[in-house]
Amino acid sequence: MGYEPLVNQNPLRVLNLGRGSKQLGLVMARAGLGKTALLVQIALDSILRGNRVIHVSIGESIEKTKAWYDDILQFILQEHSVSRPHELIDMIARHRMIMTFKEDTFSRPRLEERLNDLILQDIFRPNCLVVDGFDFGRADRSTVEDIKEFLESMNLQAWFSATSHRTDNRVSPAGVPAPCHEVDDLFDTVILLKPEKDATIQLEIIRNNGIDSDAGIGLNLDPSTMMIKEG
Amino acid sequence: MKQDLDRVRNIGISAHIDSGKTTLTERILYYTQRIHAIHEVRGKDGVGATMDSMELEKERGITIQSAATFCNWKDHDINIIDTPGHVDFTVEVERALRVLDGAILILCSVGGVQSQSITVDRQMTRYNVPRIAFINKCDRTGANPARVVQQLRDKLNLNAVMIQIPIGLESDMEGVVDLITMKAIYFDGDQGDQLRFEEIPAELQDEAEEKREELLDAASMFSDELMEAMLEEQEVTEEMVHAAIRKGTLSLELAPVMLGSAYKNKGIQPLLDAVNMYLPCPTDVENIALDLDNDETEIPVSNNPDDDLVALAFKLEDGRYGQLTYIRTYQGVIRKGETIINTRTGKKLKVGRLVRLHADEMEEIEEAGSGDIVALFGVDCASGDTFCGGKLNWSMSSMHVPEPVISLAIRPVDNKAQGNMSKALNRFTKEDPTFKTFVDHETNETIVSGMGELHLEVYIERMKREYGAEVEIGAPQVAYRETITRHADFNYTHKKQTGGSGQFGRVGGYMEPFEEGEYEFVDEIVGGVIPREYIPSCDKGFQASMKKGTLIGAAITGIKMVINDGSFHAVDSSDMAFQQAAKGAFREGYAKAGPIIMEPIMKVAVEGPSEFQGAVMGSLNQRRGMIVGTFEEGNYTVVEAEMPLSEMFGYSTTLRSLTQGKAEFTMEFSSYKQVPKSVAEDLIKAYQDEKKEG
Numbered sequence: 001m002g003y004e005p006l007v008n009q010n011p012l013r014v015l016n017l018g019r020g021s022k023q024l025g026l027v028m029a030r031a032g033l034g035k036t037a038l039l040v041q042i043a044l045d046s047i048l049r050g051n052r053v054i055h056v057s058i059g060e061s062i063e064k065t066k067a068w069y070d071d072i073l074q075f076i077l078q079e080h081s082v083s084r085p086h087e088l089i090d091m092i093a094r095h096r097m098i099m100t101f102k103e104d105t106f107s108r109p110r111l112e113e114r115l116n117d118l119i120l121q122d123i124f125r126p127n128c129l130v131v132d133g134f135d136f137g138r139a140d141r142s143t144v145e146d147i148k149e150f151l152e153s154m155n156l157q158a159w160f161s162a163t164s165h166r167t168d169n170r171v172s173p174a175g176v177p178a179p180c181h182e183v184d185d186l187f188d189t190v191i192l193l194k195p196e197k198d199a200t201i202q203l204e205i206i207r208n209n210g211i212d213s214d215a216g217i218g219l220n221l222d223p224s225t226m227m228i229k230e231g
Numbered sequence: 232m233k234q235d236l237d238r239v240r241n242i243g244i245s246a247h248i249d250s251g252k253t254t255l256t257e258r259i260l261y262y263t264q265r266i267h268a269i270h271e272v273r274g275k276d277g278v279g280a281t282m283d284s285m286e287l288e289k290e291r292g293i294t295i296q297s298a299a300t301f302c303n304w305k306d307h308d309i310n311i312i313d314t315p316g317h318v319d320f321t322v323e324v325e326r327a328l329r330v331l332d333g334a335i336l337i338l339c340s341v342g343g344v345q346s347q348s349i350t351v352d353r354q355m356t357r358y359n360v361p362r363i364a365f366i367n368k369c370d371r372t373g374a375n376p377a378r379v380v381q382q383l384r385d386k387l388n389l390n391a392v393m394i395q396i397p398i399g400l401e402s403d404m405e406g407v408v409d410l411i412t413m414k415a416i417y418f419d420g421d422q423g424d425q426l427r428f429e430e431i432p433a434e435l436q437d438e439a440e441e442k443r444e445e446l447l448d449a450a451s452m453f454s455d456e457l458m459e460a461m462l463e464e465q466e467v468t469e470e471m472v473h474a475a476i477r478k479g480t481l482s483l484e485l486a487p488v489m490l491g492s493a494y495k496n497k498g499i500q501p502l503l504d505a506v507n508m509y510l511p512c513p514t515d516v517e518n519i520a521l522d523l524d525n526d527e528t529e530i531p532v533s534n535n536p537d538d539d540l541v542a543l544a545f546k547l548e549d550g551r552y553g554q555l556t557y558i559r560t561y562q563g564v565i566r567k568g569e570t571i572i573n574t575r576t577g578k579k580l581k582v583g584r585l586v587r588l589h590a591d592e593m594e595e596i597e598e599a600g601s602g603d604i605v606a607l608f609g610v611d612c613a614s615g616d617t618f619c620g621g622k623l624n625w626s627m628s629s630m631h632v633p634e635p636v637i638s639l640a641i642r643p644v645d646n647k648a649q650g651n652m653s654k655a656l657n658r659f660t661k662e663d664p665t666f667k668t669f670v671d672h673e674t675n676e677t678i679v680s681g682m683g684e685l686h687l688e689v690y691i692e693r694m695k696r697e698y699g700a701e702v703e704i705g706a707p708q709v710a711y712r713e714t715i716t717r718h719a720d721f722n723y724t725h726k727k728q729t730g731g732s733g734q735f736g737r738v739g740g741y742m743e744p745f746e747e748g749e750y751e752f753v754d755e756i757v758g759g760v761i762p763r764e765y766i767p768s769c770d771k772g773f774q775a776s777m778k779k780g781t782l783i784g785a786a787i788t789g790i791k792m793v794i795n796d797g798s799f800h801a802v803d804s805s806d807m808a809f810q811q812a813a814k815g816a817f818r819e820g821y822a823k824a825g826p827i828i829m830e831p832i833m834k835v836a837v838e839g840p841s842e843f844q845g846a847v848m849g850s851l852n853q854r855r856g857m858i859v860g861t862f863e864e865g866n867y868t869v870v871e872a873e874m875p876l877s878e879m880f881g882y883s884t885t886l887r888s889l890t891q892g893k894a895e896f897t898m899e900f901s902s903y904k905q906v907p908k909s910v911a912e913d914l915i916k917a918y919q920d921e922k923k924e925g
Contacts, residue, residue: 061862062859062860062861062862062869062871065860066859066860090904093857093859093873094857097858097859097860097861098859098860098861099860099861099863100860100861100862100863101862101863102863102864102865105863105864105865110863113845114844114861116845117844117845117848117849118848120845121845121848121849121852122852123848123849123852123858124858
């Protein structure tokens, strides 16, 4: 599609997102640090690679979710010269679908039904799913396992976000905070967003494609634009 | 005049068709002594209910246009805006919702929450309109208020709480038990106008106690005082409960449910009490104006009668009294004889007669304060215009009016219809800025255009009913556009020698896509190769060419024309010659500039039960739609999509049959987008064929 430069220059390439299709990822942070922004950038990267993405937004409106994409796309267009921006915007709209649920209506059977509606009628065949706003605090291990199994059966790459809380100090052996400290082994990649003293937000990669690591990868999130940056 | 805004209520009555809305309004007007006899909607006396003032409405027993009417109940001024109950008229509904502060949502005790109630309720949520639910027709066979309350919770997600229970149902319906005062209320007299308060019948005592507990539990969430009183088992006063319910209602987190039967004159007076007690007064609601001097910045209106006037004209009516303009004031005072300014046109106008309206009668008044709804006589304006007192330049609605996307040729059947038709068109275009009309000079047909199929149908129907203008209509036409995709040079010489003085002009330059607007003309001529006086001729020639593209004859937009070269002849050059040269140059450039066809894309939202989501998405997908997203809330789903308008004809029928009539859709213009190649080829072929035949 001619958007390879955008993919190749994306700082997120460290995460090797183009690799496995069944990869399951998790982005964790306290409220307001940029989980949604990171998920949207992961989704856009996937779209630019030619994939179709379903963005599941729990407790948010379609309008707001769309606005995230529009904003981040604007930043990308400001930084990179793209010959026909309208075509890119249009292409992204066609490769993305937003599904929003009220907090208590999201479940594996619902998701399965919705995806089947889309796939069986050949309306939209996703390769990647991002799920923003799933409440890990209220889900037990078997629920998460069930969802994981379903996503694997659909051959979908998926990314979840989870909110950690300052007051909850529980942590898994690998260093993943609550509420995901008991399910973190189900994820192939786990990223923590950590605020630093100099007001930047560092990406700490706890696990990268199944390999535990504690080294920083030198990525941070610019708090003014919410864009991922190197260095 | 009363200036106590706490005692003003601007309310709407909204419901599914046939829930008895007009009957209820009629009863309200009777009990508030605005009318002295009750006429039924489909009554035998042939007079019809008072609110349905349009002939068409009387005939069908439905209400199309919102008329405003004023009444007074226990020292409160209530303005009732009668909102249409049918989905086809949602433009009217939304316009009415803008000016009201609270609403009564009527539901049929048998039909319950029907699809239209869902749509209307969602609109009310969008406009933050607090509401009281009234379960009507409790005298009907099959009445089941408890089920309706459950539906209010499940389908509308309202925190619905009964504040009354019925005494008997169906034909045994006698009255209601008020769960706040814990008294039975009976409605005596032929017209139910004598209220009799009694002890609660013994057999209902337990149920009443239980429901009162539910009510207090729900209400206590909004009042610490009530919560404490309940916890400490102190006396719970009526005032505490009323205050808590009011607070919950205003925050839209509680919906008190009342019941009765308007037709049988039961339950109306308590409903009016509830309007006074629970629905907001104008100062409880924040309304936003746009400052036109400041890039349409949003500013809340003050409601202060001492500030400069801000009033919105929300409806025009052409009745037996001449032109009436319904306005709602948001701040300041409007006085007879004063000069006000229409901020859209900048025109000053004098307030002649100022009236308060009952549906068929009116009362002359001297002034109207903020928050009031009144009407002006003989004022020249359009619906949606804002009036200010002169110090401000605010608007209550955005100045942006979308371009029509669909058009229809209409032809009057006879001479009489001809005259009436132009009268009607003149009126409608003033009422509704999105409805436009013009005469196509090539076919000599009158074309009307608007925002959708139904939009135009309503006006054609009104033309017939209100103005006696019978018209034949052509097939609806989508307003396609043409534009270019790349830079192209042109250099064209127009030369003609046919005896007498000839014509000569040469125009050179380029055209390129222009995204910021429809058309731009840039003059880069140096050294007078085209004389100054002929530059506007070039501009004119280009603009004339843009009226009709060469692909399918659609209007061309989004082009920047730059001229930088040319030549002239001292004798043979003229305005006409350069216009012709510019037209030729345009043709030459256009062919090289990669012209494409654009079509209107509509933002469509289909709302319905979740079980039909798959079918709905399938139907949208088949119609070249792009599904943007879905939203699920309980068992209720909204599918948002971007759809080509040309594919939406007849969609309401398809949707109805797909979903057993349980889903509905709304549609608004979003943008113009290029049509896919295969569609473009068909369109071009059809245009060529038509040209050959023509």
